[in-house]
Amino acid sequence: MTPQTRAEKSAAAMWKTDTASQNLGMKIDHIAPGEATLSMPVTDKMLNGHGICHGGYIFTLADSAFAFACNSYNQLVVAQQNQITYLAPGKADERLTATAVEQSKTGRSGIYDVKVTGEDGRTIALFRGLSRTIKGQHFEEEMTQ
Template sequence: MTDPITDREITAEDRATRSAQAMWSTDQASQDLGMEITAVSPGGAVLTMRVRDEMLNGHGICHGGYIFTLADSAFAFACNSYNQLVVAQENTITYLAPGQPGELLTATAVEQSKTGRSGVYDVTVTGEDGRKVALFRGLSRQIKGQHFEE
């Protein structure tokens, strides 16, 4: 497929980047939580989020809902990287270690399978010291539409 603006072939990397830009422009939740996209590729994404004081639970560690949201956002950018609208069908998470106050968490999403309209993605959330904080699995389902016109 050729980009009508640049008159050059749209690569899979271009498609992933443009899809992420389109999604990010309206993703108020991820933006308000201070997330940043550090990488996106076909079937993959890496997002970061700093644990802020308002994200701490009664134990003084990052509330699991925020860790889930970070993982879910990485999953969303990974499965939407083909310029097709994709939504979550089912997600699970296993918490392995606490997110600490002030810590930068990193969620790395990797496509495991994409067949027809369904996909399986694994997301590993790590702390700044490299320890695994959580493991997330997301099942996706493609719906009608695209992020941008090709």
């Protein structure tokens, strides 16, 4: 199995039960080994008291992109620590995009950077996720040597 096929099958297996991302209108735009891009529309229900996208929704989008990127090797991976810095507001009725890229993967630990952008390309937030691999796989796969 190619690494790309493994990443796609892992994403499909995760997506099937990821009701949180699905119910927020997220879409997987790109998946590859150690990479994922997800997008999400900012709806009226996501606006805070300032009329901008609540930071929790931006964090959730970034966290979902991080999850799909670090789970792209058919190994179960969870978040160990995440940090986000907000740089600009998400606007009502725009589609936000989170692009996650693996920076390091050593043993059971990984580091992933996620950039959240608005439709006009402005940077909304920068997110760093630290991952930890646990036992299990997303789908049955024969291990080759």
